[in-house]
Amino acid sequence: MTTLAVENVRKNYGTLETVSNVSLSIEAGERVALLGHNGAGKTTLIRMILGLTPVASGTIKVLGSNPGSRHSRASIGFLPESVAFHGALTGREQLRHFARLKSVPVHVADDLLDRVGLSNAADRKIRTYSKGMRQRIGLAQALLGQPKLALLDEPTSGLDPISRHEFYDIVEELAQSGTAILLSSHALTELETRTDRIAIMSQGKLVADNSLVRLRQNAGLPIRVNVTTTAENVDLVAERLGGKRINGCSILLTCQQDEKISKLSQITAFGEIIKDVDVTPGSLEELYRHYSVTESEGK
Amino acid sequence: MSVFAIARLELLIARRNMWVATSVILMSLFTIVLTLAGGAPTGTLGVDPLIVAVSSITTLSVYLVPLIGLLLSFDAIAGETERGTLALSLTYPLSRAEILIGKFLAHFAVLAFAVAVGLALTATLTVWQHGAANLSFAPLLRLFFTSLALGSAFLGMGYTVSSLVRQPSVASGIVIVIWLVCVVLYDIGLLGALVTDNGGYFTKTVFPWLLVANPADAFRLINMPDTSVTVLTSGLSAAGSVSGISGQLASLFGWPLLALFCAWRALRKVEP
Numbered sequence: 001m002t003t004l005a006v007e008n009v010r011k012n013y014g015t016l017e018t019v020s021n022v023s024l025s026i027e028a029g030e031r032v033a034l035l036g037h038n039g040a041g042k043t044t045l046i047r048m049i050l051g052l053t054p055v056a057s058g059t060i061k062v063l064g065s066n067p068g069s070r071h072s073r074a075s076i077g078f079l080p081e082s083v084a085f086h087g088a089l090t091g092r093e094q095l096r097h098f099a100r101l102k103s104v105p106v107h108v109a110d111d112l113l114d115r116v117g118l119s120n121a122a123d124r125k126i127r128t129y130s131k132g133m134r135q136r137i138g139l140a141q142a143l144l145g146q147p148k149l150a151l152l153d154e155p156t157s158g159l160d161p162i163s164r165h166e167f168y169d170i171v172e173e174l175a176q177s178g179t180a181i182l183l184s185s186h187a188l189t190e191l192e193t194r195t196d197r198i199a200i201m202s203q204g205k206l207v208a209d210n211s212l213v214r215l216r217q218n219a220g221l222p223i224r225v226n227v228t229t230t231a232e233n234v235d236l237v238a239e240r241l242g243g244k245r246i247n248g249c250s251i252l253l254t255c256q257q258d259e260k261i262s263k264l265s266q267i268t269a270f271g272e273i274i275k276d277v278d279v280t281p282g283s284l285e286e287l288y289r290h291y292s293v294t295e296s297e298g299k
Numbered sequence: 300m301s302v303f304a305i306a307r308l309e310l311l312i313a314r315r316n317m318w319v320a321t322s323v324i325l326m327s328l329f330t331i332v333l334t335l336a337g338g339a340p341t342g343t344l345g346v347d348p349l350i351v352a353v354s355s356i357t358t359l360s361v362y363l364v365p366l367i368g369l370l371l372s373f374d375a376i377a378g379e380t381e382r383g384t385l386a387l388s389l390t391y392p393l394s395r396a397e398i399l400i401g402k403f404l405a406h407f408a409v410l411a412f413a414v415a416v417g418l419a420l421t422a423t424l425t426v427w428q429h430g431a432a433n434l435s436f437a438p439l440l441r442l443f444f445t446s447l448a449l450g451s452a453f454l455g456m457g458y459t460v461s462s463l464v465r466q467p468s469v470a471s472g473i474v475i476v477i478w479l480v481c482v483v484l485y486d487i488g489l490l491g492a493l494v495t496d497n498g499g500y501f502t503k504t505v506f507p508w509l510l511v512a513n514p515a516d517a518f519r520l521i522n523m524p525d526t527s528v529t530v531l532t533s534g535l536s537a538a539g540s541v542s543g544i545s546g547q548l549a550s551l552f553g554w555p556l557l558a559l560f561c562a563w564r565a566l567r568k569v570e571p
Contacts, residue, residue: 050390052571074392083383088315089308100304101391141387 001064003028003149003180004049009058011044011204018044020204021058026180028148031171033191034184035288036201042184043081045201046151049182050078063148074102077147077179079138081154087127091118091137094126098141112140117166131158139167143174150174152183156190168194188284198284202292212284219290221282222254227267228276237270249275301393305401306408313371313409322367322409326417329359334421348429352421353438357522360414361515362482364446365453367413369474371406372457376566377467386571395566403454403559410450418443438522445518448551452514453478455558462565482515508546517550 004026011019019041026032036042047053049060051068062072085094092113099109113122116136121129126137135158142150152171156164168190175181185191191198198215200208208215228250229237238245241263243253255263260279267277282290313319333355379385388398418439425434460473489510496502510516521544 052386052389070392073390076390078387078390080383080387083387085384086312086382088312093308093311097304097308098391100307101301101388101393103300103392 002026002061003030003063004182005059005061006045006049007059009045009048009060010056011041011048011053012056018204019048022201022204022206023058024199024206024209026149026182028178028180029175030197031175031181031183031195032197032199033195034182034199034201035186035188035191036184037292040201040292041204042201043153046078046153046182046184049151050076074145075148077142077144077150079142079150079152079155081157083134083138085126085134085137087125089126090123091126091129091133092122094137095140095144099144102145104145108144109140112143115143115170116140132160132163135159136163139170143170146177147179150179150181150183152181154185155183156185156187164190188288192284200288200291208291212287215287215291216282217257219282219287220256221286221290222256223260223282224278224280225253225255225260225263225267226278226280227251227253227274228278229270229273230275233270233273237273240270241266301391301397302401302404305393305398306404309375309402309405310408313405318371319409319412322371322413323416325363325367326413327420329363330356330417330421331424333359334424347433347435349422349425349434349436350438352425353442354523356418356421357442357519360442360446360449361519364410364414364450365478365482365515367410368406368450368453369457369478371409372402372454373461373470373474374467375402375406375458376461376569377464377470378461380465380569380571381467383571385569389571395569396563399458399559399563399566402458403451406454407447407451410454411447414443414446414450442522445521445551448555449514449518451555452551452558453481455555455560455562458562459558459565462562462569481513485513486516511546511550514551514554517547521547521551 002025004024006022006024009019009022010017018039022041022045024032034042034045044053048055049062049067051066051072055067060067063075065072065075089097092110095109095113096106099106110122113119116139118133118136118140121133126134129137135155139152139155142152150171156167159167164187171181171183171194183195192212195212197209197211199206210218225243227237227241227243231249234245234249234251237243238251241251241253243251246252253263264277264279267274334352336355376385379388385398389395422436422439456477457470457474460477461467461470464470464473489506493502493506496506511520
């Protein structure tokens, strides 16, 4: 059964349509990143999946159940974008409370505190925690009871690079154990290697939903080739390759995917005078801009 | 089981936030002072010293118990909405009614503990001063249970307000107004009406029901049947006879149910 099935879902506040006709499905073990600028409708979509906000039209099914039903809530782990746990409680008390709410043995909560790297701070009051530590408590509660679907709203905001890395390790493990993951983010670069599929929302619409490779192919973004040569030969090489000189010894040229190999062999044919070659495919940032801009222009 | 998990966490928070300590100290201080001061003028006269103490403590509880109830409850929902923990809790498999009942159980326990400690001190002091002979403990028990009913009514009102507004600061302002109206302004208003009416139709038929409709006044009527110690002497005696004990009990135990029902209706509408 599809873990999450969203079909033709709409949500409007008055005349403002915040989510329009979105369809998205996630299978067990799949990691899907939901991208979109502020106000694109990501959080509204997540809230509808959770049953916190009613759906105006269309259907959402979590393991076949309606959002907000006991069955669907019992199978979801949710990390909200911003949550302030009660400062007077310790991390352990707070997490054990959530374990009780989910009917999970309390020792699981203690194990999870270790898992997210909070074992040393577990018995300190949450008000003494840093932003990253609070975020870890949030992550730990989302992992309680091996959810079938994890909804992570801006999970890495406020985390340092090492914590982000650890966070994605945990997500990967979760996916391997069969949890479907939907995570929304602004931080694009970290998603490149850490997700199976990327869905992009723009002005309430789902403008892209595919693997990164496919998105690149469909977008046809130019590949950037940066050639470094010796100072004496730079003009000659630039002329022959048709690129643009960017400083004393390097040239920038762009090409499409199908021309890449012929371009490269042309470059290597120069032999000794080429010092280095850098090939960069269109970045996720460019890709993201491509999809959200073309869609809003085509409207 | 979720109800108990919520209640357990709320009790923990109430202990950490010193709500338990504050309520207990407040109740204890006032009951000790009133028991000692109340006992002084009776001396060795025939009046049961416990009855005198209960009368003084009733007058005090009318102000204090609703205040504690409202202070415990105003932040319950609005605070969680603001922090975002209500939204998170609602993604767990539990109903809004369970959240409300869990919080109520915890706050009710805090209130019951504070009142119990205060009244236990009263009983102990009275026995210590006058001996256990000839003392009737029934009024003390009546005061205990009616205090809990009164407190529950105001807990329910606090939850209702807390569910209707989104900011705890706004909720705190509104509950103070509720407190002022119920325990002070309502009586002053009635008194004013009595004076204007000068023993006419209003005094005899409408007033007694209006008086008993306020849970704080119903509480006062139940615990001070002896009209000689009341402030609104003529009015209260008339009210006591017209509405009767059943009317007073209906008001005092109907209000908590009504207030909690309103709180539940309001909480169901909250979109966190």
